[in-house]
Amino acid sequence: MSAEDAASDETAPAGVNRGQDVSQEGLARARRAMILGRILQVGTIVGILLVWEGVVRFFDIQIIFLPSVSLIAETFWDMVWDGTLPWHTVVTVRRVLIGFASAAVLGVGVGVGMGMSRTFRNVCDPVIAALYPLPKITLIPLLLIWLGSGEAYKIIIAGGTAFFPIVINTFNGIRQVDEGLIMAARDLGASERQIQIDVMMHAATPSIFAGFRLGMGVAIILTVASEMIAGQEGLGRILVESGAILETEKVFATLFLMAILGIVVTKAQDWVDVHFASWAFEARDR
Secondary structure, three states, X not given: OOHHHHHHHHXXXXXXXXXXXXXXXXXXXXXXXXXXXXHHHHHHHHHHHHHXXXXXXXXXXXXOOOOOHHHHHHHHHHHHHOOHHHHHHHHHHHHHHHHHHHHHHHHHHHHHHHHHOHHHHHHHHHHHHHHOXXXXXXXXXXXXXXXXXXXXXXXXXXXXXHHHHHHHHHHHHHHOOOHHXXXXXXXXXXXXXXXXXXXXHHHHHHHHHHHHHHHHHHHHHHHHHHHHHOOOOOHHHHHHHHHHOOOHHHHHXXXXXXXXXXXXXXXXXXXXXXXXXXXXXXXXXX
């Protein structure tokens, strides 16, 4: 064995160990940052609630204007225990999911068609350009005339609202695919169908998921609004009935539940993003 070989044998393990130490240190730092972030998030919420409770008690604010956090929590528990909140939550969530699922299927299909076909884009573009800026809540009176106050109108208003962010983000994602990727795929012998599915759809996935996120948010908003205007069940109905008889604590209890649902939906979407488009987020973070 030469001197150079011996030196390389001695230095290689040290280099490997140093690399492992750096990697472990980076993981530990990322873990500490994540834990600190969670503590800050929870601490912020707890701090706001404590300040809220203290202000209400210190200034002796009347319940009708601003109930204390403790009273809202007690009311929340009573409404859960008697089944009011669970039942109406299931009704609202079912409407949101049905409307959103319909919008997702139709929106992705139309967006992909517009991105891959100039003729289809020329047909759909003026319609979408005209309807997208229109406040969707203004369609509720018309839908009530056409469909009545049953389930159909609430699901259609939710789906119609979610459709536009999904179709626009899908179209933009398809159109912004790097031409170099497409040319490379053609050079490697990929068919047009393979390019569309394996290259363009894959590259557009983050944009499509961004459309899903926006679509779900507006679907929830319009579903609750439709229940407030004409509905016998759902969280929107609880808000209207509680406000009409000045039960402010029930209004806040319902709003707290909607906030919890929003957190759950957001975290679920984050999980989907990480598991189905993690490559995009890793590239963005570098």
